[in-house]
Amino acid sequence: MQDLFSALCLVAVLEGLFLFVAPNAWKRMAGQLLAMPSALLRRMGAVTLGAGLLVLWWLRH
Numbered sequence: 001m002q003d004l005f006s007a008l009c010l011v012a013v014l015e016g017l018f019l020f021v022a023p024n025a026w027k028r029m030a031g032q033l034l035a036m037p038s039a040l041l042r043r044m045g046a047v048t049l050g051a052g053l054l055v056l057w058w059l060r061h
Contacts, residue, residue, distance in 0.1 A: 019026055033041065
């Protein structure tokens with residue numbers, strides 16, 4: 001459980017870092033994401049999720 005909370009905290013740190021370092025780039029990216037169709041975003045999310053799970057499994061075994 002501690003690993004899960006550590007991972008969530010790391011995500012928060014990275015998100016905050018991107019917003020702190022490049023807020024205008026983050027806004028542009030968010031605008032581009034809003035313009036994309038939901039089906040494409042869902043596919044991108046699935047690929048990212050699968051890649052993250054695969055790398056996590058690889059690192060743990």
